[in-house]
Amino acid sequence: xxxxxxxxxxxxxxxxxxxxxxxxxxxxxxxxxxxxxxxxxxxxxxxxxxxxxxxxxxxxxxxxxxxxxxxxxxxxxxxxxxxxxxxxxxxxxxxxxxxxxxxxxxxxxxxxxxxxxxxxxxxxxxxxxxxxxxxxxxxxxxxxxxxxxxxxxxxxxxxxxxxxxxxxxxxxxxxxxxxxxxxxxxxxxxxxxxxxxxxxxxxxx
Numbered sequence: 001x002x003x004x005x006x007x008x009x010x011x012x013x014x015x016x017x018x019x020x021x022x023x024x025x026x027x028x029x030x031x032x033x034x035x036x037x038x039x040x041x042x043x044x045x046x047x048x049x050x051x052x053x054x055x056x057x058x059x060x061x062x063x064x065x066x067x068x069x070x071x072x073x074x075x076x077x078x079x080x081x082x083x084x085x086x087x088x089x090x091x092x093x094x095x096x097x098x099x100x101x102x103x104x105x106x107x108x109x110x111x112x113x114x115x116x117x118x119x120x121x122x123x124x125x126x127x128x129x130x131x132x133x134x135x136x137x138x139x140x141x142x143x144x145x146x147x148x149x150x151x152x153x154x155x156x157x158x159x160x161x162x163x164x165x166x167x168x169x170x171x172x173x174x175x176x177x178x179x180x181x182x183x184x185x186x187x188x189x190x191x192x193x194x195x196x197x198x199x200x201x202x203x204x205x
Contacts, residue, residue, distance in 0.1 A: 036066050054083035058090055061097065070100035088118035095127065104134035122151050129161045136202060138165035156185040160192055167199035175199075 043060035046053055061076030077094035084090065095110030111128035114121050129144030145162040148155050163178035179196060183189045 033067065036063050039063050040067075052083055054080045054087070054090070057083070058087075058093060062093055065093070065097055065100060068100070070097040073097040074101070086117060088114040088121055088124070091117065092121065092124045092127075095124070095131075099127065099131065104131040107131045108135070120151060122148060122155070125151070126155060126158055126161070129158065129165075133161055133165055133168070133199075136168075138168040141165040142169075154185070156182055156187050159185065160187050160195070163192065164195050164199040167196045168202050170203055 064073035
């Protein structure tokens with residue numbers, strides 16, 4: 001499963017909570033891709049002019065994430081982090097790229113670094129919760145989902161993550177309550193039902 005939020009500040013092969021939603025119209029997708037490619041070209045020029053511009057590497061990495069090129073994104077975030085190792089957002093963005101690559105364990109490490117540098121990093125907490133669920137650590141997913149909701153009680157995906165973690169752990173009443181809350185806040189019911197069924201199949205006891 002994946003339940004990412006967006007790369008803030010900054011095709012669904014199976015149901016995802018970490019997923020971006022894009023309009024389906026092909027003209028919109030073509031126009032958006034052209035816009036992002038133009039931003040990559042602009043970042044290319046900025047990096048050529050100043051190879052020590054960490055922010056430019058970060059911007060280009062975010063763009064590569066939007067064009068579904070996470071391997072290129074990781075390389076750019078690696079360089080941004082090398083140049084500016086104290087920036088929490090760069091670790092967060094690299095974690096999101098690892099999620100695209102389905103390397104949830106590496107994503108957990110980067111989200112953790114982001115949280116250490118910026119305690120209360122809401123997106124890192126929420127996406128670490130989803131990544132913990134991905135690697136079958138539902139107890140840790142619950143802790144992070146709870147922390148997310150403490151900071152922002154309106155974060156819909158956190159209720160969905162908590163529902164799935166509870167379902168995997170066999171806490172059915174809690175799972176149902178969280179699922180109801182998530183769908184009441186706009187989370188797609190059909191998608192969440194599929195995710196909960198998957199969670200129950202992964203039940204640990």
